[in-house]
């Protein structure tokens with residue numbers, strides 16, 4: 159009986175017709191499965207640090223478990239962690255928030271979704287500079303709103319300009335999503351560039367979702383600027399998003415946070431109180447230790463990423479048929495493959511099946527003439543993977 163049953167797709171909400179699963183996660187799962195089947199795969203897939211979570215963070219979580227920190231906490235997180243985030247934002251980002259403006263969420267992905275849900279009504283437009291992190295448009299669609307893409311230019315290091323932003327405004331524009339350092343391009347906005355963008359948004363009453371998850375993964379002596387710290391006007395319209403996944407290598411812990419104007423923070427708190435409740439209790443104690451502990455582990459990880467970045471830059475620069483812009487933050491290279499004339503899906507499928515290299519197709523980031531390589535993986539993997547990629551490029 160079961161074999162002949164056809165599911166009635168009208169039972170699924172119609173918005174899912176336009177929603178794709180995450181390609182970054184899909185390619186990583188495909189690579190893992192092929193590896194489990196015994197194939198020799200090198201993966202430049204998901205942006206997931208290859209380091210283990212530092213021991214002092216694990217210890218704090220284990221201690222919390224042993225002490226019975228296993229019950230619900232306030233929906234938006236434990237006060238101690240909010241206090242530590244508040245202090246971090248003040249000391250490192252020049253931002254002053256009260257605890258009730260901060261909410262701790264189940265990963266920065268969840269923080270982004272909460273923020274979009276809190277601010278966007280159906281029919282609202284959300285400006286997303288492309289190339290973009292793959293989940294933003296789908297989150298906007300899930301909220302019933304519409305993404306409005308602005309294709310940024312390679313010659314501007316893939317950064318949105320204030321003029322481009324101004325041109326993208328319509329009467330329906332509600333939000334701009336900014337991500338610096340950027341996934342997938344590695345671009346970092348300067349203070350001046352942010353100022354110009356804030357001016358446009360402030361004059362049009364546009365909320366800025368500033369995703370700063372890669373804040374500390376920054377190279378070439380570049381400095382990270384928090385959008386909300388640009389001016390008082392910026393702070394009134396900006397939701398700052400950050401988290402623990404990348405910088406402390408805590409992807410599986412699922413902890414991120416938002417800091418926002420009080421009214422937005424209250425809306426986020428309502429959403430969270432009815433959906434996930436608090437993020438996992440004992441994990442929050444690990445995050446507290448992460449913020450309070452010795453930060454030299456972060457510097458060490460950043461040094462290692464930078465070494466890999468420079469190696470990749472030197473290798474990719476010598477490969478024919480491709481172009482790269484030097485990334486100055488995060489841990490990705492967006493390789494421009496337009497000279498090959500292949501769709502990014504076709505390219506990444508061939509690369510995986512014939513050359514055993516997993517990378518994410520640019521179409522997942524709104525730029526089909528590209529492929530993304532994550533260097534959150536060991537130098538050995540990078541070397542082998544680039545040898546194979548070079549061979550692939552020679553053949554195409």
Ligand code: PMP
Nearest residue numbers: 265266267291341371401403414
């Ligand atoms: N923002 C960006 C730009 C990302 O690349 C990611 C991917 N991890 C996230 C947010 C979500 O991070 P988390 O693992 O904390 O949910």
Ligand code: GLU
Nearest residue numbers: 180182183203204205206
């Ligand atoms: N953000 C990472 C990436 O872009 C992890 C996967 C995901 O959450 O999308 O690869």
